Amino acid sequence: MIELSGLASRAGAFELRDISATIPAGAWGIVLGAAGAGKTTLLETIAGVRPITAGSVRLRGLDVTRLEIEHRRVGFVYQHSYLFPHLTVAENIGYGAHDDGAVQSLIERFGAGTLTSRSVSSLSGGERQLIALLRALAPSPDILLLDEPFAALDPRGRVRIRSELRRWQRERTATVLHVTHDLIEAATLGDVAMMLSAGRLSQSGTPEALFRRPATREMAEFAGAENVFSGHVTRAESTTGSEVSTLIFRGEGIELLGVGDHPGGAAHAVVRAEDIALAGTPSSSGSARNVLDGRVIEVARDGVLARVTVAVGVTMLTAVVTRDAATELGIVADQRVLAVIKATAVHLC
Amino acid sequence: MSARRAHRIAVVSVAVGAGVMLALLAVPVGVLVMRGGLSGLRQLGGDAELRRALLLTATTATGATLVTVLLGTPLAYLLARDRVPGGSVATALVELPLLIPHPVAGIALLLAFGRASPAGAALQRLGLSIVGSPAGIALAMLFVAAPLYISAARESIARVDRRYEDVARTLGDSPFMAARRVTLPLAGRGLVTAAVVMWARAVSEFGAIVILTYNPKVASVLSYDRFTAFGLDSALPVAAILVLLALVPLVVLRSLRSGISRLDQPS
Numbered sequence: 001m002i003e004l005s006g007l008a009s010r011a012g013a014f015e016l017r018d019i020s021a022t023i024p025a026g027a028w029g030i031v032l033g034a035a036g037a038g039k040t041t042l043l044e045t046i047a048g049v050r051p052i053t054a055g056s057v058r059l060r061g062l063d064v065t066r067l068e069i070e071h072r073r074v075g076f077v078y079q080h081s082y083l084f085p086h087l088t089v090a091e092n093i094g095y096g097a098h099d100d101g102a103v104q105s106l107i108e109r110f111g112a113g114t115l116t117s118r119s120v121s122s123l124s125g126g127e128r129q130l131i132a133l134l135r136a137l138a139p140s141p142d143i144l145l146l147d148e149p150f151a152a153l154d155p156r157g158r159v160r161i162r163s164e165l166r167r168w169q170r171e172r173t174a175t176v177l178h179v180t181h182d183l184i185e186a187a188t189l190g191d192v193a194m195m196l197s198a199g200r201l202s203q204s205g206t207p208e209a210l211f212r213r214p215a216t217r218e219m220a221e222f223a224g225a226e227n228v229f230s231g232h233v234t235r236a237e238s239t240t241g242s243e244v245s246t247l248i249f250r251g252e253g254i255e256l257l258g259v260g261d262h263p264g265g266a267a268h269a270v271v272r273a274e275d276i277a278l279a280g281t282p283s284s285s286g287s288a289r290n291v292l293d294g295r296v297i298e299v300a301r302d303g304v305l306a307r308v309t310v311a312v313g314v315t316m317l318t319a320v321v322t323r324d325a326a327t328e329l330g331i332v333a334d335q336r337v338l339a340v341i342k343a344t345a346v347h348l349c
Numbered sequence: 350m351s352a353r354r355a356h357r358i359a360v361v362s363v364a365v366g367a368g369v370m371l372a373l374l375a376v377p378v379g380v381l382v383m384r385g386g387l388s389g390l391r392q393l394g395g396d397a398e399l400r401r402a403l404l405l406t407a408t409t410a411t412g413a414t415l416v417t418v419l420l421g422t423p424l425a426y427l428l429a430r431d432r433v434p435g436g437s438v439a440t441a442l443v444e445l446p447l448l449i450p451h452p453v454a455g456i457a458l459l460l461a462f463g464r465a466s467p468a469g470a471a472l473q474r475l476g477l478s479i480v481g482s483p484a485g486i487a488l489a490m491l492f493v494a495a496p497l498y499i500s501a502a503r504e505s506i507a508r509v510d511r512r513y514e515d516v517a518r519t520l521g522d523s524p525f526m527a528a529r530r531v532t533l534p535l536a537g538r539g540l541v542t543a544a545v546v547m548w549a550r551a552v553s554e555f556g557a558i559v560i561l562t563y564n565p566k567v568a569s570v571l572s573y574d575r576f577t578a579f580g581l582d583s584a585l586p587v588a589a590i591l592v593l594l595a596l597v598p599l600v601v602l603r604s605l606r607s608g609i610s611r612l613d614q615p616s
Binding site: 044047048049068069070072074075076078080082084085086095096135136139 | 510512513515516517518519520521522523531534535537
């Protein structure tokens with residue numbers, strides 16, 4: 001288990017502040033955030049590489065705040081590998097290992113047998129990352145800190161190594177904290193996730209919660225939401241006595257009805273492109289509460305999908321529909337369309 | 350003036366300037382070796398004093414270098430990793446001997462370790478005399494040349510990304526073991542280069558040694574002694590032999606430098 005309480009640290013002028021989070025034992029934690037958000041600094045602080053200026057770190061239930069790096073017993077993989085250039089690949093993997101047999105089985109398990117006789121300088125970026133990962137796994141740590149460990153691997157290798165590492169982690173019920181920019185990686189591996197922004201924790205929860213219900217504009221955009229608007233929310237009077245209120249968002253020239261528990265005031269409205277339906281005429285049977293009259297600006301075809309940019313007044317919306325649907329609706333530039341959005345698809349944060 | 354003509358004048362000016370600079374450095378050494386080199390080598394066989402001086406020079410320079418490597422490497426490491434309180438003051442102290450005129454360095458050493466000083470008296474009681482002994486020669490060499498080793502070693506160590514050490518420590522190494530297993534091997538060629546430079550500088554030292562220990566004579570003092578006592582012709586062979594001796598570290602340095610650039614590549 002990794003428990004962080006009010007954690008603060010410094011890296012030059014950058015400051016990591018007030019990070020409180022828990023990664024349960026045996027869970028896979030994901031750290032998200034833009035470049036410079038403090039993701040690597042967070043891992044380094046947990047590992048003891050950077051001194052803690054406030055707060056505490058508990059590993060396996062023990063306070064390690066003042067403990068030296070080597071006594072924290074965590075495996076650490078840097079994005080840039082940091083393989084020791086004066087050692088062979090085999091010596092790198094075995095550097096911290098206690099058991100040669102375990103090292104050998106690890107090499108075979110991850111398919112690195114052909115690399116061990118090579119020199120470090122002859123390895124590709126992906127191969128270096130694999131060796132750095134094996135070096136960290138060789139001492140069998142029960143806590144693993146990964147800083148974009150698959151970034152340089154080719155797509156096939158990434159999938160293979162990722163699933164093998166997931167199996168390795170489950171077998172040992174190891175706790176992992178993993179920095180990644182890859183949303184698929186975050187969604188497929190993560191049990192819990194946290195979003196860092198300018199050295200602070202801006203949101204935590206399950207990866208799905210972060211993607212579907214982002215707490216900040218930055219998180220929404222990081223998660224790939226194309227339609228994010230800044231504005232103001234007012235609560236409509238509830239006539240049913242339900243705790244879930246109807247919310248009216250106004251901003252950037254658009255008005256949207258949403259539902260939820262937003263208290264009102266300054267807000268961002270987030271609508272995912274795939275949650276916007278396009279129609280030629282209003283449907284009398286539709287239950288969607290947002291029907292916006294617009295004009296098609298551009299249709300970009302991308303495989304089986306079509307990405308349609310629609311101008312609603314001065315506001316641009318992006319919708320994603322299948323190419324078949326776009327053809328069926330006859331969507332072309334300059335055509336009038338209705339952008340249809342359910343109130344539940346409007347996320348207000 | 351056309352641009353082409355201006356370019357030609359600039360090229361010629363640079364070439365002439367570089368040639369004059371090179372000649373200023375090479376001609377005196379070349380003339381010395383040509384006039385005294387062969388006779389110096391011939392004299393080696395029959396001149397016992399010269400052989401003794403060369404042996405004394407080599408052994409004291411080697412001793413001073415070994416002591417500096419042993420004591421200076423930890424200091425260079427601490428300075429490179431900013432682990433010395435008041436690091437800039439410590440760095441200035443290390444570099445200070447480079448700026449002091451060498452006879453002044455000799456006088457300072459005489460005051461600090463001469464028979465009249467507390468340290469000199471204490472060493473005397475232990476049977477170790479600094480003035481007029483090989484120990485004094487080695488001390489003078491160390492004082493003037495160790496800063497070269499420490500500064501170069503510090504830069505070599507600083508070039509090794511400290512994250513290598515951090516990784517080693519996550520793999521179980523103590524700070525000492527991480528430095529021994531990772532940082533020092535990665536900085537190794539730089540450290541050897543620094544030691545060779547220091548050795549070469551120690552071999553050529555004269556000013557501090559002549560104040561502290563005129564006798565027994567190292568090669569540089571012998572060369573000066575023969576020049577003042579017997580004139581240029583007597584000093585020439587000794588001087589030429591010293592120049593030839595300086596070629597040894599030069600060759601070592603060139604072979605080491607080709608290896609350093611390979612090790613500096615990030616992994």
